[in-house]
Amino acid sequence: MATVLLLRHGRTTANADGGLAGRRPVELDDTGRAQAAAVGERLKAVPLAAVVTSPLIRCRQTLDIALPAAEPHAEDGLIECGYGEWEGQPLKKLAKDPLWPVVQQHPSAAVFPGGEAMADMAARAVAAVRSWDARVTAEHGPHAVWLACSHGDVIKAIVADALGVHLDLFQRIVADPASLTAISYTPTRPFLLRLNDTGGDLAGLVPPKRRRARRPKAASSDAAVGGGGGR
Incomplete structure (x- = not known):
């Protein structure tokens, strides 16, 4: 299967002000635009x-700045979690809400008033990424790399699925603005190649050159015992 680069959008005005943007049309601030360019x-x-x-x-x-020549496909499955009545509220205020400890400690049970359940967000995001990964693999081969631009909690949920951990542990994962996370899907298991990468060299993710006479091999599902020698 292919490899997906999960890109979180750059910093927004809501991020800078300590608010929860949700699905509101907040835009990048100057820092976010610089992050997208970088x-x-x-x-x-x-x-x-x-x-x-x-x-x-x-x-x-973020994509207009980072990849101006790209023609992105919009995917509703990657949209931000529907925080309902929480959207637009300061995080300091939300931290006093009785639902806050549930979101922190038992997110699989969290349902936002007037919004979405975190478990539903995770399910549709994972389904969207896996569907697109299968599509890219079918069209471009098992060594293809593709990019999905999304949001912090959405990316964390996708990473939790890749690691095989319960959604209740996803708050241990960090996805900073403009960070890249790389996941390689294989027939048996996904491999987390990068997490919250905000400055590393990406050359190791470049797919190998194809030899015309040979059919590209599928990615192996076997883990390298001892850790392997890297890509």
């Missing part, structure tokens, strides 16, 4: 077979 320079090293994005404007702005 990640775009890093992504020049990797040929992308496809670019997919949450339909929210902060993700589209």
Whole structure:
């Protein structure tokens, strides 16, 4: 199967102000635009077979800056969690809400008033990424790399699935603005190749050159005993 780069959008005005944006049309601030430009320079090293994005404007702005030549496909499955009545509220205020400890300690049981259950968010995000990964693999081969631009909690949920851990542990995962997380899916298991990477060299993710006479091999599901020698 292919490899997906999960890109969180750059910093927004809501991030800077300590608010919960949710699905509101908040935009990147100056820092977020600079972050998008920086990640775009890093992504020049990797040929992308496809670019997919949450339909929210902060993700589209990130891609407009980072990958101006790309033609992203909008994917509703990657949209931010529906926080309902929590959207637009300061995080300091939300921390006093009785639902806050549930979100922190037992997110699989959290249902936002007037919004979405975190478990539903995780399920549709994972389904979207796995569906797109299968599509990219079918069209471009098992060594293809593609990119999905989304949101912090969405990316954390996808990572939790890849690691095989319960959603209640996903708050241990961090996805900073403009960070890259790489997951390689195989027939048996996913491999987490990068997590919350905000400055590393991406050359190791470049797919190998194809030999015309040979059919590309599927990615192995076997883990390297002892850790392996790297890519």
